Amino acid sequence: MISTKNIRFSYSKEQEFIFPDLYCEAGNTLLITGDSGKGKTTYLHILAGFFKPSKGEVEIDKTNIVSLTEQATDKFRGKHIGVVFQKSHFIAALTVLENLEMASWLATGKKHTKRAKKLLEQLGIENQASKLPSQLSIGQQQRVSIARALLNEPKVLLADEPTSSLDDKNAEKVIELLTSLSIEYKASLIIVTHDSRITKKFINKITLV
Amino acid sequence: MITKLAWKNIWFKPLSTILSVILLTSSVAIITTLILVEKQFEEKFASNIEDVDLVLGAQGSPLQLILSSVYQVDAPTGNINYDSAKVWMEHPFVEKAIPLAFGDNYRGYKILGTTHDYLTKYKAKLAEGKLFEKNFEVVVGSEIAQKLSLKVDDKFFGSHGDAAEGEVHDQYAYKIVGIANPTGKVVDNLILCTIPSVWQMHHHHDENPAHGEEGHIHEEGEVHQEEVDMTLDEPNMEITAVLLKIRNQMAKLTWQRVIPQNTKMQAVSPAFEINRLFGLFGIGVTALQYLAYGIMLISGISIFIALFNTLKERKSEFALLRVNGAGRFQLLKVVMIESLLLCVVGFIFGTILGRIALSLLSNSSEEDFKMSFNPYEFLWQKEGTLFLVTIFVGFIAALIPAIKAYNLNISKTLANA
Numbered sequence: 353m354i355s356t357k358n359i360r361f362s363y364s365k366e367q368e369f370i371f372p373d374l375y376c377e378a379g380n381t382l383l384i385t386g387d388s389g390k391g392k393t394t395y396l397h398i399l400a401g402f403f404k405p406s407k408g409e410v411e412i413d414k415t416n417i418v419s420l421t422e423q424a425t426d427k428f429r430g431k432h433i434g435v436v437f438q439k440s441h442f443i444a445a446l447t448v449l450e451n452l453e454m455a456s457w458l459a460t461g462k463k464h465t466k467r468a469k470k471l472l473e474q475l476g477i478e479n480q481a482s483k484l485p486s487q488l489s490i491g492q493q494q495r496v497s498i499a500r501a502l503l504n505e506p507k508v509l510l511a512d513e514p515t516s517s518l519d520d521k522n523a524e525k526v527i528e529l530l531t532s533l534s535i536e537y538k539a540s541l542i543i544v545t546h547d548s549r550i551t552k553k554f555i556n557k558i559t560l561v
Numbered sequence: 562m563i564t565k566l567a568w569k570n571i572w573f574k575p576l577s578t579i580l581s582v583i584l585l586t587s588s589v590a591i592i593t594t595l596i597l598v599e600k601q602f603e604e605k606f607a608s609n610i611e612d613v614d615l616v617l618g619a620q621g622s623p624l625q626l627i628l629s630s631v632y633q634v635d636a637p638t639g640n641i642n643y644d645s646a647k648v649w650m651e652h653p654f655v656e657k658a659i660p661l662a663f664g665d666n667y668r669g670y671k672i673l674g675t676t677h678d679y680l681t682k683y684k685a686k687l688a689e690g691k692l693f694e695k696n697f698e699v700v701v702g703s704e705i706a707q708k709l710s711l712k713v714d715d716k717f718f719g720s721h722g723d724a725a726e727g728e729v730h731d732q733y734a735y736k737i738v739g740i741a742n743p744t745g746k747v748v749d750n751l752i753l754c755t756i757p758s759v760w761q762m763h764h765h766h767d768e769n770p771a772h773g774e775e776g777h778i779h780e781e782g783e784v785h786q787e788e789v790d791m792t793l794d795e796p797n798m799e800i801t802a803v804l805l806k807i808r809n810q811m812a813k814l815t816w817q818r819v820i821p822q823n824t825k826m827q828a829v830s831p832a833f834e835i836n837r838l839f840g841l842f843g844i845g846v847t848a849l850q851y852l853a854y855g856i857m858l859i860s861g862i863s864i865f866i867a868l869f870n871t872l873k874e875r876k877s878e879f880a881l882l883r884v885n886g887a888g889r890f891q892l893l894k895v896v897m898i899e900s901l902l903l904c905v906v907g908f909i910f911g912t913i914l915g916r917i918a919l920s921l922l923s924n925s926s927e928e929d930f931k932m933s934f935n936p937y938e939f940l941w942q943k944e945g946t947l948f949l950v951t952i953f954v955g956f957i958a959a960l961i962p963a964i965k966a967y968n969l970n971i972s973k974t975l976a977n978a
Contacts, residue, residue: 393976400884402972423888430886437975441881443566445573457562459886500885512975 353378354508354540359398359408361391371395371408372558376540378507381531384544385551386560392544395560396512399542400435401425413507430459434501434539436530438513440493442485448472448496449481452503459504471499475529491522498529502537509539515547523549563891567898570871577867582907584860589911589951591853594918596943599846601934603839606632609746610831612657612682614813617646618802620821623829624838630661630802631831633671633747634932637663640799641826649820649828654809657682662800664759665719665730670705672719672735672752674759674800680741682804683748689713690739696758696790699735702751703743713737719762730762757791760798764791860907861954864900868962872896879966880974892966900959901952908951912944 355375362368369391376382386392398405401417409416412432417425442451452468472478475495480488485496494514501509511530515523527543527550534541543550551557571578609631618626619639628635643660650658659682662674673679677692680700690713693700701711711717716734720727735754743749805828807813813830820828879892916936923934 394972397972397976402884402975426883426886426888429884435884441877441975443570443878443881444875445569446566450569454562454566454882455885458882458891463562 354399354410354412354542356399356411357409359395359405359410361394361398361405361407369394371398371405371560374542374558376508376542376556378538378540379535381534381541381543381554381556383551383554383557384542384560385546385557387546390560392546392560393512396510396542396544399508400433400510401429427459430455431504432507434504434506434509436494436497436501436509436511436514438516440485440490440497442493442496444484444486447482447484448477448488451485451496452500455500456503464503468499468503471502472496474533475499491518491525494518494522494526495529498526498533502533502539505537506539509534509537509541511541511543511545513545513547514543515545515550520549523547527553563894564898564902567895567902570875570895571899571902574867574871577863577870578903581860581864581867581903582910584856584863585904585907585951585954586910586914588853588856588860589908589947590914590918591849591856592947593912593915593944594922595846595849595853596940596947597915597919597936597938598922598934600940600943601938605746605932606835606839609683610835612806613804613831614807615805615816615828616802616831617641617649617805617820617826617828620825620827623827624834626802626827626829627831627834629663630804631747633673633751637801640801641803643798643800644796645824646800646803646826649816649826650803650805652812654807654812655805656808657806659804660756660800661802661804662756662759664754664762665721666725666727667717667719667735667752668709669725670702670709670750670752672699672754672759674754674756676756679753679804680748683744683746685741685744685746685748687739688742690737693738693754696755696761697733697735698738698758699752699754700739700741701737702741702749702753704749705752706740711737711740713740733758733762755793756800757793757795760795761791857951857954861958864903864955864958865961868896868900868959872962872965876969876974879969880971883969883971884975889967889969892969893963896963896966897956897959900955900963904951904955908948 353376356371356373358373359371360368361371371391374382374384384392384395397403399410401410401420404418408418410418415428417428420428443454446454449465449468449472452471453463453465456462456464456468469478469481472481475498477492477495480492480496485493488496509530514530515526518526530541530543545551613631616626616630618630618637619641621638625635626638629637646660649655650660657678659676659678661679663671664674665672680692687700688703690700705711715737718729718731718734720729735752741748807816816828817830820826882892883889919934919936923936927933
């Protein structure tokens with residue numbers, strides 16, 4: 353469960369973003385759309401706790417992450433927030449499986465190898481586990497990102513333009529995986545996108561203007 | 562896990578890693594070798610001049626006299642008359658006088674005529690057999706005995722002078738009566754006998770000046786049967802040098818002036834000459850040390866450049882680690898550990914390489930100067946300091962990249978990626 357109240361943020365004095373409140377139950381999906389420059393990514397980064405808004409609250413599972421210290425935010429994010437980016441980022445020196453293990457170790461102190469393998473299997477990429485991320489196709493990389501985001505069974509799954517660099521087939525597959533897995537893992541899924549292939553499919557959306 | 566990540570990261574870029582490690586290894590190896598050589602060299606030199614206040618010998622280079630008579634590494638300056646040396650040896654200021662007469666060699670190892678005091682001075686006990694009493698009885702140093710596998714009661718012929726290829730004196734055979742314990746000093750590489758043995762061996766030549774130096778063959782027992790063994794009381798004989806232990810402090814100084822003024826001999830203080838020698842060495846050692854630290858500086862710069870360059874590519878990696886719950890401090894740690902791992906690896910390789918170099922050096926110095934170094938000695942204090950210096954270089958090299966990683970702005974990095 354995630355909800356926000358009166359979020360405001362400004363990079364400079366001339367421009368202030370006033371973001372609409374949002375609310376998303378566990379297992380539900382919410383789309384944030386809007387044209388470029390309207391602050392979609394900024395809103396997502398605030399939800400993920402990458403930086404703090406000048407005003408307002410972000411409540412995830414009864415914790416207001418705006419009030420946490422930076423260190424506590426890092427820990428909270430690791431445990432309860434999964435993020436999927438437009439372009440997949442990996443630790444290039446580690447294999448796919450080690451990348452996943454690293455993610456769970458940073459958040460929980462344990463490697464959760466079993467869970468990682470199970471997720472890779474669910475996503476149909478278990479045979480890529482011992483490859484380096486750079487050896488995978490973009491579609492496969494994006495699936496590994498999803499596995500990593502879900503690995504610690506987060507309360508919130510944030511996706512920033514997850515399909516924009518994918519072809520139709522892969523985009524559809526990724527969206528399907530995101531929605532079905534967020535239901536299975538009981539996470540609130542928030543997708544930031546301007547991809548019309550997705551926007552048609554969801555009713556629940558906020559448009560930034 | 563952080564260390565594992567750091568370890569994987571450094572081997573993900575093997576070329577720059579290997580460059581840094583090679584640079585570190587070579588600088589550490591040079592410094593380690595220098596440290597060990599300098600220490601063991603000084604130790605060897607210092608331990609050999611214990612209880613020798615002055616060396617009495619023929620006039621010439623004082624350093625040469627010390628090197629030849631105390632360390633057995635150079636040719637002697639010449640001979641001195643035993644009778645005139647005796648005047649000083651029996652002087653009341655002298656606590657102990659050990660005469661030395663250089664004779665022949667056996668397969669490159671010097672045969673030295675002296676008294677039992679010589680063994681006492683080096684605290685060399687006999688491992689086997691007894692001391693030399695009669696002429697041509699010898700006590701063999703431990704290292705020679707081991708290398709040439711000599712035993713008590715073995716006999717051998719010496720070659721003239723200090724070259725193994727010298728003319729063989731085959732009219733008298735030396736007989737081994739004792740083998741000394743190892744001392745770590747020059748005595749390990751010497752064959753000791755009485756002074757009259759040396760005289761008697763060469764006496765023959767003086768009487769037969771017509772003999773060619775090479776290729777003369779004696780038929781065993783032909784001429785020498787009637788000859789009587791010589792003793793120390795033989796008049797007008799020559800020796801090479803005398804090691805003196807002086808009772809009187811003033812005499813130590815005044816004799817160095819008085820003896821060359823009044824006789825054909827000189828008296829030299831080994832401690833003074835050795836300090837002078839180290840002074841000369843010191844310049845070379847210091848220059849090498851600067852060179853080694855220079856290489857270390859370069860390796861530090863190479864680590865810095867490697868970390869700094871990859872930091873740009875790895876910005877998104879670091880942001881990702883933060884997204885997955887890593888704190889700023891953990892990022893700083895990754896960069897630091899990477900650099901320190903390189904330094905530790907470089908130090909370990911360097912320490913090993915330095916010791917390999919030293920054992921090679923030891924082999925060649927063993928052949929040329931009968932001086933060996935022990936590569937397995939660890940000088941905890943100096944090598945510990947070197948380790949700390951190495952680690953410090955790694956720390957400094959990683960400082961700026963680590964701080965950059967610490968200050969990374971996740972949002973900006975991810976938005977621009």
